[in-house]
Amino acid sequence: MTERALHWFRNDLRLADNPALAAATESGPVLCLYILDNGSGRRPIGGASRWWLSRSLDALGTALAAKGGRLVLMRGDPAVLLPRVVKEAGIKLVTWNRRYEAAEIALDRTLKEDLSGNGIDVRSFNGHLLNEPWQVTTTTGQPMKVFTPYWRAARQKGEPAVPIPAPGRIRALPLPDSIESMAAPLPNLDLEPRKPDWAGGMRDAWMPGEAGATARLDDFLGSGLAGYAVDRDRPDRAATSRLSPHLHFGEIGPRQIWHALHHARAAGEAAGSEQDAEKFLSEIGWREFSHHLLFHNPELATRNYDQRFDAFPWRPDETALRRWQRGQTGVPLVDAGMRELWTTGWMHNRVRMVVASFLIKHLLQDWRAGEAWFWDTLVDADAANNAASWQWVAGSGADASPYFRIFNPVTQGETHDPKGSYVRQWVPVLAGLSDGDIHQPWKAPEKALREAGVRIGETYPAPLVDLAFGRQRALDAFATIRG
Ligand SMILES: Cc1cc2nc3c(=O)[nH]c(=O)nc-3n(C[C@H](O)[C@H](O)[C@H](O)COP(=O)(O)OP(=O)(O)OC[C@H]3O[C@@H](n4cnc5c(N)ncnc54)[C@H](O)[C@@H]3O)c2cc1C
Incomplete structure (x- = not known):
């Protein structure tokens, strides 16, 4: 039977392996809807994410149109808009892929109850994860707290389902004027920065959308996977997939990645070893684990998972926080990371750990201040991965x-950026220093600084904190809460 359907796009901005979209298109003519949520009480997305979202919606609209469909955009509270649209368009089936933040779950639950109560068929699907957060448990059915057993249990569930292809043809549902008048063209959503336009570096670095995601995956499997297990820690090499924003916005799903990886390896098209492939999959596993943690701990971004940290003696310091945000700490690897983030909306994982450790431990700033800055500036800002990772670094x-594991940003730089090329790229004022001096310019001989044109305190800041002093101060602070 043909039924008018509505697919509500959220964190699934793709056509392939989109089970909810497939169910809607199989049912009959479809209204494809995206609502920029500025009314449901969800945490507003950050500036970099807004830029990405705009580009991704543009790509999705084009891809839908090529299949005969149409993406309708609205802005407002989904709790109000969705029931209205369903009613006025005579929709009989509503589909969506599930989300995992507490406010999103609450909204979806309310909507499902309301719509079902009015005789609408509402169907939700898993489009975002290999396993739903409640599907992996301890032997006694409890949530998991440790990654290794979590990932082992997840792997024991077997292969994820084979991805479903994109719909061949999509019939767009003709809309009554009342709905047309609620729709907004993309520029009216006001997602991209204008004055000033700070997104130039992001435009150069990324191609948001499903086609960009697929191209990046193919590229990574063809040439990036080889050596991943070791090189993934090297910010000076393009050795990781950079799929994180694509995954966050659902331009590609983990089932697709899983099967593409296995297919490419079986066909001899992926250059990496078994170890590279396993390491890469285990990073996807961390993404799964973070969603598991968020689902079972809805306040992961705001409350210490380990409540001993509620009594931690943070030293709030707006000036120090601002210098960290701007990449002006005087510690080259930290500044390089923060500038990479500011320019491209992304930062290498190893450097994320170093800058987070520096903020939390050397500067004694509450991890939530760092989480919030990342939330605003990362194109992959993700409620699960960001909060879980910040708490991971904080201890x-x-x-x-463990809290007492304090990254030394100098030795981290010397180990993972041994030639200093990452620092040279993002902190060009230091480019003339030797490989030996570049990670701690404050210790470089006067002559070397002069020849490189570096004047500490003038062309490049002196370190915000003495590293040995900061480390000891952090350990002393931790000693006050250690149970
Ligand atoms: C302080 C801090 C904050 C972070 N905030 C985010 C965030 O907001 N969003 C985000 O997606 N990742 C976050 N991460 C995790 C990680 O840094 C990024 O996922 C990774 O750098 C993305 O690059 P990639 O796609 O090249 O990763 P790859 O190494 O190619 O890994 C493949 C995929 O696995 C997932 N992944 C990798 N590492 C992790 C991890 N440690 N935790 C969870 N998932 C992971 C990502 O989806 C990634 O795209 C954070 C890490 C730290 C230390």
Whole structure:
């Protein structure tokens, strides 16, 4: 039977392996809807994410149109808009892929109850994860707290379902004027920065949308996977997939990645070893684990998972926080990372750990201040991955790095950026220093600084904190809460 359907796009901005979209298109003519949520109480997305979203919606609209469909955009509270659209368009089936933030779950639950109560068929699907957060448990049915057993249990569930292809043809549902008048053209959503336009570096670095995601995956499997297990820690090499924003916005799903990886390896098209492939999949596993943690700990972004940290003696310091945000700490690897983030909306994982550790431990700033800055500036800002990772670095999280493990940004630089090329790229004022001096310019001989044109305190800041002093101060602070 043909039924008018509505697919509500959210974190699934793709056509392929989109089970909810497939169910809607199989049912009959479809209204494809995206609502920029500025009314439901969800945490507003950050500036970099808004830029990405705009580009991704543009790509999705084009891809839908090529299949005969149409993406309708609205702005407002989905709790108000969705029931109205369903009613006025005579929709009989509503589909969506599930989300995992507490406010999103609450909204979806309310909507499902309301719409079902009015005789509408509402169907939700898993489009975002290999396993739903409640599907992986301890033997006694409890949520998991440690990554290794989590991932082992997840792997034991077997292969994820084979991805479903994109719909061949989509019939766009003709809309009554009342709905046309609620729709907004993309520029009216006001997602991209104008005055000033700070997104130039992001435009150069990224191609948001499903086609960009697929191209990046193919590229990574063809040439990036080889050596991943070791090189993934090298910010000076393009050795990771850079799929994180594509995954966050659902331009590609983890089932697709899983099967593409296995297919490419079986066909001899992926250059990497078994170890590279396993390491890469285990990073997807961390993404799964973070969603598991968020689902079972809805306040992951705001509350210490380990409540001993509620009594931690943070030293709020707006000036220090601002210098960290701007990449002006005087510690080259930290500044390089923060500038890469500011320019491109992304930062290498190893450097994320270093800058987070520096903020939390050397500067004694509450991890939530760092989480909030990342939320605003990352194109992959993700409620699960960001909060879980910040708590991991802070030592307050599940299966976290112990608080007393304090990254030394100098030795991290010397190990993972041995030639200093990452620092040279993002902190060009230091480019003339030797490989030996570049990670701690404050210790470089006067002559070397002069020849490189570096004047500490003038062309490049002196370190915000003495590293040995900062480390000891952090350990002393931690000693006050250690149970
Ligand atoms: C302080 C801090 C904050 C972070 N905030 C985010 C965030 O907001 N959004 C985000 O997607 N990742 C976050 N991460 C995790 C990680 O840094 C990024 O996922 C990774 O750098 C993305 O690059 P990639 O796609 O090249 O990763 P790859 O190495 O190619 O990994 C493949 C995919 O696995 C997932 N992944 C990799 N590492 C992790 C991890 N540690 N935790 C969870 N998932 C992971 C990502 O989806 C990634 O795209 C954060 C890490 C730290 C230390």
